[in-house]
Amino acid sequence: MLRHKSIGLFTTILFLAIIVSWLGQAAPPSTPPVEGLRNNTPQFYALTGARIIPRPGQVIPSGTLVVRDSKIVRVAAGKNIPAGARVIDLQGKTIYAGLIDAFSEVTLPATANNSGALHWNSTIRPQRSVATHYQQDQALNKKLRKQGITVRLVAPAKGILKGSSALIATGTETDTEAVVQPNVAQHLQLTVPRGRGRDQYPNSPMGAVALARQSFYDAQWYASAWAAYGENAKLVRPERNDALAALQPYFNQSGLVITDASNELFVLRADRFAREFKLRTLVRGSGNEYRRLDAIKKTGLPIIVPVNFPKPPNVGTAETARSVTLEQLMHWDHAPENPARLDQAGVTILLTSHGLDDAGTFLEAVRKAVQRGLSADSALRALTTTPAALFKATELVGTLETGKLANFVITDGDLFASKTKVLETWVNGKRFEFSPPPLIDARGTWTLSYNRVNKQTDWKLIVAGQPGKLTGTLTVTPAETDKPIEIKCSRISLRDARLSAVFPGKSLGQEGFIRWTLVLTGKESTSLQGLGQITWADESHSVLNARQQSSETGKSKNKPDKDPKKETAQALAASFPVQFPLGSAGRSAPPQQDRYVLFRNATIWTCSSKGILKNSSVLVGKGKILQVGKDFALPAGTLVIDAKGKHISPGIIDCHSHMATDGGVNESAQAITAEVRIGDFIDADDINIYRQLAGGVTSSNILHGSANPIGGQNQVIKLRWGMLGEEMKFKTAPLGIKFALGENVKQSNWGDEFNTRYPQTRMGVEQIVRDAFQAARQYETDWKQWNANQAGIPPRRDLELDALLEILNHKRWIHCHSYRQDE
DSSP states (O other): OHHHHHHHHHHHHHHHHHHHHHHHOOOOOOSSOOOSSOOOOOOEEEEEEEEEEEETTEEEEEEEEEEETTEEEEEEESOOOOTTOEEEEOTTOEEEEOEEEEEEEEOOOHHHHHSSSOOSSTTBOTTOBHHHHOOOOHHHHHHHHHTTEEEEEEEEOSSSEEEEOEEEEOSSOOTTTTEEESOOEEEEESSOOTTOOTTSSOOSHHHHHHHHHHHHHHHHHHHHHHHHHHHOTTSOOOOOOHHHHHTGGGSTTOSEEEEEOSSHHHHHHHHHHHHHHTOEEEEEOOSOGGGGHHHHHHHTOOEEEEOOOOOOOOOSSHHHHHTOOHHHHHHHHHGGGHHHHHHHTTOOEEEEOTTOSOGGGHHHHHHHHHHTTOOHHHHHHHHTHHHHHHTTOTTTSSSOOTTSBOOEEEESSOTTSTTOOEEEEEETTEEEESSOOOSSOOOEEEEEEEEETTEEEEEEEEEEEETTEEEEEEEEOOTTOSOOEEEEEEEEEEETTEEEEEEEGGGGTOSSEEEEEEEEEEOTTSOEEEEEEEEOTTSOEEEEEEEEEESHHHHHTSOOOSOGGGOOOOOOOOSSOOOBSSSTTOBSSOOOOOSEEEEEEEEEEOOSTTOEEEEEEEEEETTEEEEEESOOOOOTTOEEEEOTTOEEOOOEEEEEEOOSBSSOSOOOSSSBOTTOBGGGGBOTTOHHHHHHHHTTEEEEEEOOOSSSSEEEEOEEEEOOTTSOHHHHBOTTSOOEEEEEOSTTTTTTTSOTTOOOSSOOSHHHHHHHHHHHHHHHHHHHHHHHHHHHHOOSSOOOOOHHHHHHHHHHTTSSEEEEEOSSTTO
16 A cells, blocks of 8 residues: 555656646747747646547546647646646546648749759659748638647649648648648659640640659669769769759658549559659548559558548439439449548548538538448547658657647547537647637526616516527516516627627517616526616616526526437448449449350351351350360360350450540650650540440550650550459550651641641651650660769660660560651
């Protein structure tokens, strides 16, 4: 027993020592001079009696949270209040760690885009920093605080490599004080930024990926070049490029890269890009991830999940219903389950308000996700510990622990219950109240007394309703009758200790309105009193006295809602299973394939020296044609299909197609774009795949368009409807590239505004192709020399010249689009 007392005494002394050390600390040094008197008001609070959730899954039923200035001093069970602390009683309330909004964007000023040693392309600006240029948005911060958000990730908008984000506090600090953590992540977009012209490179998604890929290879070369120059200053000094220098921290799984994914297929593209350069990647999702959940799970990438769920499609009339697709209806049905499905599949998720029309509806949307299957603990993790860990800010935010920022949320129930209210949000130790309790609870039954024309009159007043929405009912007895009547008061208001209302004077025989006002005094534990006046309709006045007879009548009409912590409603579920791809032609699973299938009694067009075989058979097994003929033994379990009267031929191969591409087939801003790859943007959801299969097409050569003398690299695919783009690629097909000659490439049919890109003549086309191949030969020579001795500054890897060199070395076929016989 004595030992236990000693331990308790030791703990108390240690706690007091910590408090004293905090009390002894001065405000952190700052460089601006103080104007006027210095503010030394202590910000020292003890929040007691609350249910505290220090982190997801951990609960302190009744505890105390101590705050000193911007930091948490102590979080513990029980009530241990340090001397000098201002006590805030939170009996019946719950405290959570402040929420973290995992993504938002801001447009940086022009100076951020145009200063320093720039990359040649204006979409590559990784050196930009939100922390350097951030300006507070107080209106947005106010909305976010009401949602419990204390910190948000702010990223630069616009571009392909857009720059670094920062964690920003949602308080009322200055621009510089609001930056909690700078340079959290580099932001990447693998498609064309909005608003770019047709003549600006890149103007296609595949061009954007090619430029991003080249930029990362250039950054690797940049490091090698400067390393070589550092060892031998006699070498030619490499160029200085702030963009390439800014990319150095992100290789080899170091700095975080957040890649935008405008749909579920972009998540898979982000994964392939990250693997190519060994990037530590987090994906900003679209809300469509459930459509390819298994594939996304296999990437292992965390997803920032939006909660901007679609509104119900308009099917109110037959006319509007015709314009609504099955895909739209199914997405409306499935989208609210996207966070839950990702979480249940083991995908790490974060949540964001980005995409909502009104950030003030964020909690409502998260609660909808909880109703649709996301567990409350998972939702809380996605808003606290997960973003804190991925953004490497666990020492500052994400949990309620000693030494962390005093960022927390106070509610009147479970955070994700539908009727729970956010009462307060604290940001960096500063308190923001949203529904402060009134100084006086005026609800109850009152007796109002006044003297008019030397006659004492009493009225009965019942005040009910919610503290912010009071109602008032007067019971009066007019002089003309002995029958009491009830009069509804309007505009009843309680401001501090001032209670006032208005009611029509007609019931009392007066034309106009009668107003009364009371200033309340006393204690609610006994009875309240009031003194004020009545202003009659004729503008005369009477002194008004009031005494509260009972405080229960009004409050009985304001029964508390069902305890939000005890909501047990079952999670709703979507009406139909997900199809692949989503929509009327989607499949719930790949077609069932028997091990062996025999088609017999058919007319077979062999397209070989055997010609056409009548009344013959084809045996298929394990995805291949095993035999063609009439009489042969069948493996056990063969499925036999009688094809009498039918014709069987090889699947049609479309050698020149532009289907199944996502975002366009032309990168037309430059004459030579051999670096772009159709394979980066195979659209597995293109309905033309389904339709082409119905026409007998089984393979297609997907080509770049004919806008360039030397266009992009092709991709041969198998039309495997319902599978992913990578699963459609014909792995053994020869490499290819699209060339074009004639009118298109010299822009004769583009319009009068397109007359500046070289070449503008057929002669120029011949010259630019020749020049490109000569550059590729020189590129090959440079690499051979470097590989022989590896002395000096290494050559720069050039993806365009890589492809051209493959042509010269007979490793890539040319598919040339010509307009005239001589071409």
